[in-house]
Amino acid sequence: MAILFYDLCGRDPALRFSPYCWRARMALAHKGLSVETVPTPFTEIAKVENGASATVPVINDGRAIVRDSFEIALYLDRTYPDPPALFAGDAGVAACRLIESWAFTTIHPIIMRMMARDIHDALCDADQTYFRSSRETRFGRTLEEHQTGVEANTEALIKALEPPRHALASFDWLGGGMPGFADFIVFGSLMWLRSIAGAVPLAADDRVALWFARCLDLNGGLARGARRAEAA
Amino acid sequence: MAILFYDLCGRDPALRFSPYCWRARMALAHKGLSVETVPTPFTEIAKVENGASATVPVINDGRAIVRDSFEIALYLDRTYPDPPALFAGDAGVAACRLIESWAFTTIHPIIMRMMARDIHDALCDADQTYFRSSRETRFGRTLEEHQTGVEANTEALIKALEPPRHALASFDWLGGGMPGFADFIVFGSLMWLRSIAGAVPLAADDRVALWFARCLDLNGGLARGARRAEAA
Numbered sequence: 122m123a124i125l126f127y128d129l130c131g132r133d134p135a136l137r138f139s140p141y142c143w144r145a146r147m148a149l150a151h152k153g154l155s156v157e158t159v160p161t162p163f164t165e166i167a168k169v170e171n172g173a174s175a176t177v178p179v180i181n182d183g184r185a186i187v188r189d190s191f192e193i194a195l196y197l198d199r200t201y202p203d204p205p206a207l208f209a210g211d212a213g214v215a216a217c218r219l220i221e222s223w224a225f226t227t228i229h230p231i232i233m234r235m236m237a238r239d240i241h242d243a244l245c246d247a248d249q250t251y252f253r254s255s256r257e258t259r260f261g262r263t264l265e266e267h268q269t270g271v272e273a274n275t276e277a278l279i280k281a282l283e284p285p286r287h288a289l290a291s292f293d294w295l296g297g298g299m300p301g302f303a304d305f306i307v308f309g310s311l312m313w314l315r316s317i318a319g320a321v322p323l324a325a326d327d328r329v330a331l332w333f334a335r336c337l338d339l340n341g342g343l344a345r346g347a348r349r350a351e352a353a
Numbered sequence: 354m355a356i357l358f359y360d361l362c363g364r365d366p367a368l369r370f371s372p373y374c375w376r377a378r379m380a381l382a383h384k385g386l387s388v389e390t391v392p393t394p395f396t397e398i399a400k401v402e403n404g405a406s407a408t409v410p411v412i413n414d415g416r417a418i419v420r421d422s423f424e425i426a427l428y429l430d431r432t433y434p435d436p437p438a439l440f441a442g443d444a445g446v447a448a449c450r451l452i453e454s455w456a457f458t459t460i461h462p463i464i465m466r467m468m469a470r471d472i473h474d475a476l477c478d479a480d481q482t483y484f485r486s487s488r489e490t491r492f493g494r495t496l497e498e499h500q501t502g503v504e505a506n507t508e509a510l511i512k513a514l515e516p517p518r519h520a521l522a523s524f525d526w527l528g529g530g531m532p533g534f535a536d537f538i539v540f541g542s543l544m545w546l547r548s549i550a551g552a553v554p555l556a557a558d559d560r561v562a563l564w565f566a567r568c569l570d571l572n573g574g575l576a577r578g579a580r581r582a583e584a585a
Binding site: 286290296297301 | 440444450458520
């Protein structure tokens with residue numbers, strides 16, 4: 122039986138932009154697991170698996186319902202122990218927790234400044250109302266004030282990506298010789314940007330851009346063909 | 354034969370404050386290796402092992418001369434493979450490279466704003482001249498202008514330490530169940546602050562503070578007893 126995978130979607134159900142859902146989607150594919158995806162708008166999450174979670178991703182593999190991208194990755198390595206692994210033992214999990222927080226505190230605020238309003242525009246009507254209200258409360262200003270655009274924040278993004286760029290000077294993957302959940306964390310953040318803004322604004326010879334292209338090719342090009350939002 | 358370990362020192366040769374030297378020192382102790390430390394001012398580094406390196410730490414174990422804290426850690430795991438390891442395989446090395454760059458780009462600038470002038474004051478005369486000239490060129494302003502003090506930058510430091518704090522919600526060590534080089538990277542950065550400013554300004558119940566105290570206790574309290582600069 123395919124694993125049910127609840128994935129955040131836009132007004133266009135084929136538009137999947139959540140960084141956390143991309144992390145989980147890549148983790149499922151990495152483990153060779155087939156999924157049946159359920160496109161889920163923000164305002165439908167409460168109905169997922171009888172209210173199992175306030176956020177997506179959520180999976181149901183017939184044995185368990187698991188929520189949160191990191192918890193899903195841990196569950197997959199534990200429940201489906203055949204290689205390839207997502208984590209290199211406890212040391213790998215601890216490092217990935219640090220990287221998860223680094224992406225959330227350093228990369229995500231920059232991406233939000235790039236496209237907070239554009240995310241809104243890609244949502245269905247009910248989600249637009251929810252997103253505007255919740256994010257404007259969080260930001261303390263309107264989406265229009267918060268979004269200064271891709272170009273205005275590109276230099277900050279390039280600079281903020283120095284830690285993975287440094288790691289990629291020694292290895293093809295943040296997981297070392299093989300991709301792992303460390304890759305999918307950072308990849309998910311950048312897929313969020315690609316899905317809404319259309320592209321990741323890095324020089325073609327930037328090690329992060331070269332690695333991102335390798336990630337797009339993983340699992341039969343699963344992410345490369347993903348829908349991108351139409352320009353506003 | 355004890356391993357020769359060239360360690361940056363202040364005007365007081367017992368003051369050892371370099372974040373990179375602390376990383377290497379903890380790595381050597383973690384591997385159970387005894388060292389003979391050579392206190393080395395900035396302006397004496399050029400004489401170390403016949404000009405082997407422009408920076409310290411440098412080690413000479415009779416087989417090889419190795420420079421750079423990360424290279425030293427890699428060398429130790431390769432050359433002295435008995436447990437405990439510093440890295441959990443290639444995945445661990447890649448993650449530590451990311452963490453190394455995160456500390457350098459995120460934590461070190463904040464610590465420099467806390468104490469650039471105070472570092473200067475702890476150096477011998479020749480080193481003061483070198484340090485002022487090289488750092489003022491880097492900062493584009495005087496040490497006195499650059500240093501805004503510990504208190505003015507404490508909130509930024511607390512916020513910037515969120516990635517290890519997040520990891521330490523799940524594990525006692527950044528290396529997972531055991532300390533590893535991931536711990537020594539972040540610990541070295543904070544030992545730099547402790548050595549010059551006297552303390553790390555975190556709340557006693559901050560997970561990072563509790564972990565830092567555990568690190569101070571490692572290897573027979575090696576770092577806990579370390580000299581701190583006298584207040585200016």
